[in-house]
Ligand SMILES: NC(=O)c1ccc[n+]([C@@H]2O[C@H](COP(=O)([O-])OP(=O)(O)OC[C@H]3O[C@@H](n4cnc5c(N)ncnc54)[C@H](OP(=O)(O)O)[C@@H]3O)[C@@H](O)[C@H]2O)c1
Ligand SMILES: [Zn+2]
């Protein structure tokens with residue numbers, strides 16, 4: 001075992017502070033990674049604040065990890081020391097259940113091991129994430145980063161990227177579809193970039209009029225301010241697909257009203273009760289609401305390769321780890337353009 005530096009929250013009221021953790025020695029199937037950058041997902045904030053009522057303290061968040069391979073186990077042939085790699089939301093799964101066999105490890109029927117806040121099969125206790133100097137991960141959960149991508153800006157692809165790419169790919173978004181992305185934050189800005197790259201007519205649906213200019217620069221063809229009832233009426237019944245990234249429970253009825261007949265809205269944000277939904281909104285038009293969780297490892301690699309081909313990365317604000325609590329305050333206020341990424345050198349130098 002090796003002791004390393006990390007940042008952790010000790011309770012839901014606590015700020016993140018320096019905290020030492022231990023990483024296991026490299027086993028035959030393991031890859032040990034020196035962490036260079038780690039994105040800050042709104043899920044990190046939810047977990048630190050125990051919003052989902054399942055947090056295990058201390059929480060060391062971080063599941064948008066980019067790093068360099070330090071060491072590989074004896075059975076690892078596809079990675080070597082010095083390779084630039086990524087780790088997302090999962091670090092292991094059972095590999096044998098139906099979902100794992102179908103490359104959908106995020107739905108592992110025996111419970112995938114998430115990068116943080118999951119039971120740690122090797123060390124006991126729970127897993128610790130990427131707000132740390134290094135991590136040891138099963139080789140099957142390590143991703144390759146296309147060489148042409150800026151590493152810092154690629155970090156959030158590991159969660160924000162795959163979480164928005166996967167539903168757009170699963171529901172086969174194609175050229176000419178009218179796609180709305182609800183919420184311009186970390187996930188939403190990637191949703192816009194992907195929908196645009198897939199050829200859709202892309203509409204940013206936001207509560208923040210001041211984000212309109214940026215939304216267009218990111219690839220939105222139109223911007224719809226959700227608080228503006230007149231605008232919402234104009235777009236009623238016109239969307240082929242909606243990707244809803246709102247991080248809290250909310251009234252979905254106005255968004256369902258935007259869908260065309262047979263169209264679908266996918267919820268990726270709110271992991272909590274939603275306001276009552278009027279059944280008539282779905283019935284009158286055979287509409288659907290679905291959910292989606294990150295994406296499997298195979299699809300995550302496919303997404304990274306798509307980003308390599310189309311030169312898609314995230315728009316980021318770099319921070320030092322010492323600024324993480326201020327970053328959380330800004331994230332809570334929807335004030336980030338459009339993803340914070342931690343330069344982990346600031347932890348190593350501290
Ligand atoms: N399903 C999954 O696999 C998965 C994966 C990663 C993250 N998540 C979850 O997805 C959510 C979004 O994550 P994120 O990192 O993109 O968060 P974020 O950067 O904070 O962005 C969320 C955006 O939603 C909008 N918003 C916030 N509060 C709102 C409200 N009360 N009503 C309407 N709109 C609101 C804001 O955009 P505007 O200013 O444009 O309105 C905000 O910028 C989080 O809950 C996160 O835990 C899910
Ligand atoms: Zn995330």
Ligand SMILES: [Zn+2]
Nearest residue numbers: 094097100108
């Ligand atoms: Zn499984």
